[in-house]
Amino acid sequence: MNSAVPNLVEIRDLHFSYGDRSILSNLRMDFPRGKVVAVMGGSGCGKTTVLRLIGGQIRPQKGSVSVAGEVVHQLDTDGLYRLRRKMGMLFQFGALFTDLTVFENVAFPLREHTDLPEELIRDLVLMKLNAVGLRNAARLKPAEISGGMARRVAVARAVALDPELIMYDEPFAGLDPISMGVTANLIRRLNDALGSTSILVSHDVHECFAIADYVYFMSAGKIVAQGTPADLRVSDDPYVKQFVNAAPDGPVPFHYPGKSLADDLGLGAQP
Amino acid sequence: MIANLLSAVGRSVRESIASVGFSARSFFTLLGVTPGALRRPSLISEQIHFIGNYSLVIIVVSGLFVGMVLGLQGYITLTPYGAEQKLGQVVALALVRELGPVVTALLFAGRAGTSLTAQIGLMKAGEQLSAMEMMAINPVQRVLAPRFWAGVIAMPILATIFSAVGVLGGYLVGVQWIGVDEGAFWSQMQANVDVQADVMNGVIKSFVFGIAVTFTALFQGYQAQPTPEDVSRATTRTVVIASLTVWGLDFVLTALMFN
Numbered sequence: 001m002n003s004a005v006p007n008l009v010e011i012r013d014l015h016f017s018y019g020d021r022s023i024l025s026n027l028r029m030d031f032p033r034g035k036v037v038a039v040m041g042g043s044g045c046g047k048t049t050v051l052r053l054i055g056g057q058i059r060p061q062k063g064s065v066s067v068a069g070e071v072v073h074q075l076d077t078d079g080l081y082r083l084r085r086k087m088g089m090l091f092q093f094g095a096l097f098t099d100l101t102v103f104e105n106v107a108f109p110l111r112e113h114t115d116l117p118e119e120l121i122r123d124l125v126l127m128k129l130n131a132v133g134l135r136n137a138a139r140l141k142p143a144e145i146s147g148g149m150a151r152r153v154a155v156a157r158a159v160a161l162d163p164e165l166i167m168y169d170e171p172f173a174g175l176d177p178i179s180m181g182v183t184a185n186l187i188r189r190l191n192d193a194l195g196s197t198s199i200l201v202s203h204d205v206h207e208c209f210a211i212a213d214y215v216y217f218m219s220a221g222k223i224v225a226q227g228t229p230a231d232l233r234v235s236d237d238p239y240v241k242q243f244v245n246a247a248p249d250g251p252v253p254f255h256y257p258g259k260s261l262a263d264d265l266g267l268g269a270q271p
Numbered sequence: 272m273i274a275n276l277l278s279a280v281g282r283s284v285r286e287s288i289a290s291v292g293f294s295a296r297s298f299f300t301l302l303g304v305t306p307g308a309l310r311r312p313s314l315i316s317e318q319i320h321f322i323g324n325y326s327l328v329i330i331v332v333s334g335l336f337v338g339m340v341l342g343l344q345g346y347i348t349l350t351p352y353g354a355e356q357k358l359g360q361v362v363a364l365a366l367v368r369e370l371g372p373v374v375t376a377l378l379f380a381g382r383a384g385t386s387l388t389a390q391i392g393l394m395k396a397g398e399q400l401s402a403m404e405m406m407a408i409n410p411v412q413r414v415l416a417p418r419f420w421a422g423v424i425a426m427p428i429l430a431t432i433f434s435a436v437g438v439l440g441g442y443l444v445g446v447q448w449i450g451v452d453e454g455a456f457w458s459q460m461q462a463n464v465d466v467q468a469d470v471m472n473g474v475i476k477s478f479v480f481g482i483a484v485t486f487t488a489l490f491q492g493y494q495a496q497p498t499p500e501d502v503s504r505a506t507t508r509t510v511v512i513a514s515l516t517v518w519g520l521d522f523v524l525t526a527l528m529f530n
Contacts, residue, residue: 055405084407095402109406112413 005032008165008197009054014063016049016221023049024221027063031165036191036198038208040243041218047201048092050218051167054199055089056080067165085113088158088196092170094150096142102129102153103138109160128156131193132186148179152186159190165197166190172204180204184211205244209233217243219251297490300411301419307409308416318421322383326429329378334366334433337374338440341365345441346449358451359460362441363434367464367473368529371434373521376480379426380513384488387418388509391492392502400493415489422488426481427474434473472528479524480517487513 009031016024024046031037039047052058053065059073066072070083096105106125110116116124129135132152134145142150151171158166168187172180184207191198202208208215209229217225217232217240225232225240232240239251308314345361391414394400400410438460445451464470488509495505 057401057404081407081409084405087405089402089405091398091402093398095398097399097402098397109408112406112408 005034007031008033008068009199010064010066011050011053012064012066014053014060014065016046016053016058016060022221024053024060027221027223029216029223031197031199032214033164033197034191034195035213036188036200036211038200038202038212038215039218040201040203040205040208040215041224042203042243045218046221047203047218048169051089051169051199051201054165054167055084055087085161086164088161088163088166090151090154090158090166090168090171092173093147094142094154096150096154096157098142100141101138102134102140102142102145105142105153106156106160109157113161124160125156128160129153131159131190132156133182146179148175148183151175151179151183155183155186155190159194159196162194163196165199166194167199167201169201170203171200172202172207180207183207187211203243205246294490297493298486301416301486301489304409304412304416305420307412308420311417314413314417315420315424318417319425322387322418322421322425323429325383325386326379326425327432329382330375330429330433331436333374333378334371334436335440337370337433338362338366338437338442339444340440341370341437342441342444342449346445346451355445355451356455357459358441358445359438359456359458360463362445363438363460363464364469366434366437366441367470369473369521369525371430371437372473372477372480373517375430375433375477376426376484376517377514379422379429379481380484380488380510380517383422383425384484384509384513385506387422387485387488388492388495388506389502391415391418391489392495392497392505395493395495396497396499396502398497411493415493419485419489422485423478423481426484427477430473430477430480468528472524475528476521476524479520483516483520484513487516 007030009029011027011029014024014027015022027050029039029050039050041047049058053060054067054072056072056075064071064073067083068086070079072080072083075083096102097108100108103125106128107121110121110124114121126135126138129138132155134149134152134156137145137149137153142153145153155168155171166187171183171187175183187198187200188211190196200208200212209232212229215227215229215232216223217237219239225235225237227235233244235241235244241247242251341362342358345358345365346355349355349357349361391400394414400414403410403413442456446453446456491505491509491512492502495501
């Protein structure tokens with residue numbers, strides 16, 4: 001990605017595998033400061049693994065991931081925790097603490113990482129909840145709110161410490177169209193308001209293209225296409241065309257690779 | 272055939288040793304974050320309240336019935352020897368030395384231990400522990416250590432309550448129901464139960480059991496795969512491993528304490 005803006009996150013020559021199973025290979029990605037960058041691709045293509053590598057939850061076999069100039073997997077535990085203070089992450093299903101109220105969930109990182117007086121924490125939390133439209137749900141428990149609302153509470157919690165980098169793992173999964181639009185709008189608005197950088201892992205074409213500045217398409221652990229949403233909409237790349245148009249068959253086969261149906265039914269050519 | 276068998280045995284032994292080593296390393300990791308956890312005593316007291324509340328009713332009811340049964344059995348056994356005045360001593364010694372710590376630990380494993388395992392396992396399955404890590408908060412220090420120390424502190428308290436209620440149960444059956452002399456019941460107990468040798472050793476036992484049971488419960492929850500099946504298996508493992516550990520430790524401690 002060629003950009004005049006300096007990169008907050010850089011991935012270079014990255015390889016990652018679970019045992020013998022290769023997940024990511026030869027990955028090179030840039031995430032410029034202040035931008036919303038979407039990482040898209042089908043299920044199991046390695047999108048979430050990219051987020052986990054950026055967050056330092058797993059270590060690559062080869063290559064590097066650097067955030068704010070620091071190579072993530074070279075940091076010790078203290079260094080990694082220091083770096084993570086600059087990050088916020090939205091997990092696929094929110095990962096809210098179910099024994100805490102909405103208010104306490106958002107207050108959690110503030111109480112853990114700052115010595116702010118309780119009155120100030122209260123004001124900050126209410127402002128964050130106001131930003132996601134859930135100020136009046138502050139007293140509710142996660143079990144008492146909908147999935148879409150939980151996702152927004154998790155967004156408020158992820159941005160509680162005004163992070164430089166916000167990572168969203170499938171923020172639109174399982175949401176109704178209204179909640180999806182609200183969440184997408186929120187991601188863009190928060191990114192611009194906080195001046196942060198957002199990485200959006202998703203397979204929802206419509207919402208991602210609406211808010212992202214740049215998009216990476218992944219398949220089988222590799223980047224297969226990249227560009228601005230406008231570029232990709234008119235792309236001739238077969239994978240991009242299949243994905244954007246939701247075509248059932250194309251470079252991504254409908255059937256899981258393996259023996260043919262004829263082989264399984266014993267109908268193959270007889271000698 | 273024999274080669275396969277040997278290979279399976281070897282693999283099993285190797286896995287068992289690795290598992291023990293991993294448990295030991297996890298235990299020391301937990302101890303390593305303890306100073307950080309102790310800086311926030313409110314988290315520990317919150318958990319003592321939670322764990323204690325979970326177990327209190329079952330401890331009190333069980334203690335009462337165990338004491339009542341001891342009163343009955345003790346009376347039946349002592350009467351042929353004309354030693355029913357010793358009933359208070361027998362009930363108290365059985366409770367403070369053995370039954371109080373051991374039965375409390377077993378009940379604690381079944382009640383609070385399973386709850387801790389399920390809670391940690393579900394937090395893991397719901398990505399709550401990962402979320403905490405990504406917030407630069409060490410879940411071992413923030414979640415596991417306060418629960419560990421709460422369990423370790425709660426166990427001797429619960430065992431003491433169990434023994435005290437058990438003595439009361441023995442008194443109700445022995446003195447109030449059967450008619451053993453009340454003065455003899457209490458005076459024999461007072462004269463023959465040593466605070467250091469009997470009561471304190473019982474407290475030490477329950478402290479050790481508290482470490483074993485709470486660590487087992489937390490470790491099983493933390494190591495569980497984030498699936499409903501494995502969380503439920505981890506809960507079962509907690510009861511089995513904790514109970515067997517308590518029996519084994521009880522034998523070793525009894526041998527050491529009472530020669």
